[in-house]
Amino acid sequence: MPEGTVTAYAGFDKEADAAALRKAMKGLGTDEQAITDVLAYRSNAQRQEIVLQFKTAYGKDLIADLKSELGGKYEDIVLALLDKPAVYDAKSLRKAMKGAGTDEKALLEIMCTRSNSEIKAIKEAYKKVNKRDLEKDLMSETSGHFKRLMVSCCQAARDESTAVDEGKANADANAIYQAGELKWGTDESEILRVLATRSRPQLNATFDAYARISSKTIEEAIKSETSGDLKDGFLAIIGCARNTPQYFAHRIHDAMSGAGTKDDQLIRCIVSRSEIDLGTAKLEFLSLYGKPMSQWIKDDTSGDYKKMLIALVRG
Structure with a gap:
C-alpha cells in the first residue's frame, strides 16, 4: 500500500499549536523554524483545526498573519499546507491557466491523477474560490484532442472498479x-x-x-x-495506472532537473502527496535516480523553504 510521510500528530493540541504560531510571529522578525515545526508535522485536518483555533483565541486570521510575516517560496509552501487539498488543487489549476500561456503539465498532473471524488471536490472548490467554472476554463485554455482529454477528466466518471475483464x-x-x-x-x-x-x-x-x-x-x-501535450497526457494516465508513486517521483525529479528549480511544481507534488504516497515515492525516487529525494532537495534548494521540504519528506 502506498504510504504518505505526513500523518495525524498523536499528541495534537490545537491550543498549544496556535500559541506557538502566534509566538513565532510576535515581535521583531519571524521564527520560521517554529512555524515549520508545527505545520510540517500536522495532518491537513489538524491544520484546519489550528486555523480555527487561532481566530477563536486571538481574533485574527492565521493565513493573513502569515502572509504579512513571510515571503517568497517559504510563504508559498506554508500557504499550500494550510489549504484543504481540493482548494489547493483548484488554486493550482487556476494559476496554471492564468496569464500568458498555459502550464499544460500542471493541468495533467492534477486532472489525470486524481480520483473521481477528488475531481468532484476540486470542481466545487474551483467555483467557490475562483468564482469560475473549471470545465469552461479548461475548454477555453486548451485545444484539440488535449482539450477533449481535459474535458473527459473533468467529468469525474472514470470506472473505478477493481474487477478486470x-x-x-x-x-x-x-x-x-x-x-x-x-x-x-x-x-x-x-x-x-x-x-x-x-x-x-x-x-x-x-x-x-x-x-x-x-x-x-x-x-x-x-x-x-x-505528440505534444496529448502524448504527455496519455503517458501521465499510463504512468499513474502502472505506478502512481513512481509517476510523482518522476515529477519531483523533473522539478529539480535542468537550469533552475520549478518551485511551483516541487511544492505542489510534495504537499499534495505528503499524506497519500510520498513515502513510497521516496523509495521509487531512490531506485530511479540513485540518490535520496531529501539529498536532492538539499542540493537544489535553500533556506527555510528547503527546511520545510525536507521536514515534509521526512529526510
Whole structure:
C-alpha cells in the first residue's frame, strides 16, 4: 500500500499549536523554524483545526498573519499546507491557466491523477474560490484532442472498479493497435476513449494485452503515434495506472532537473502527496535516480523553504 510521510500528530493540541504560531510571529522578525515545526508535522485536518483555533483565541486570521510575516517560496509552501487539498488543487489549476500561456503539465498532473471524488471536490472548490467554472476554463485554455482529454477528466466518471475483464482488455488493446500502429495517421479519439474511461486495473490488463500483439510497449506506441501535450497526457494516465508513486517521483525529479528549480511544481507534488504516497515515492525516487529525494532537495534548494521540504519528506 502506498504510504504518505505526513500523518495525524498523536499528541495534537490545537491550543498549544496556535500559541506557538502566534509566538513565532510576535515581535521583531519571524521564527520560521517554529512555524515549520508545527505545520510540517500536522495532518491537513489538524491544520484546519489550528486555523480555527487561532481566530477563536486571538481574533485574527492565521493565513493573513502569515502572509504579512513571510515571503517568497517559504510563504508559498506554508500557504499550500494550510489549504484543504481540493482548494489547493483548484488554486493550482487556476494559476496554471492564468496569464500568458498555459502550464499544460500542471493541468495533467492534477486532472489525470486524481480520483473521481477528488475531481468532484476540486470542481466545487474551483467555483467557490475562483468564482469560475473549471470545465469552461479548461475548454477555453486548451485545444484539440488535449482539450477533449481535459474535458473527459473533468467529468469525474472514470470506472473505478477493481474487477478486470480480460476480454475487454484484449478488445481495447486491439482498438488502440488499430488506431495507432496499423493506421495511416492516428485515431487519437479511439485511444482517448480507452485511456480516459477504464479503471487503472483494467488499463494494466490492456497494457499487458497490447504487449502481446505488438512489438512495442504501450508507452513506446504512444510516443511514436502521438505528440505534444496529448502524448504527455496519455503517458501521465499510463504512468499513474502502472505506478502512481513512481509517476510523482518522476515529477519531483523533473522539478529539480535542468537550469533552475520549478518551485511551483516541487511544492505542489510534495504537499499534495505528503499524506497519500510520498513515502513510497521516496523509495521509487531512490531506485530511479540513485540518490535520496531529501539529498536532492538539499542540493537544489535553500533556506527555510528547503527546511520545510525536507521536514515534509521526512529526510
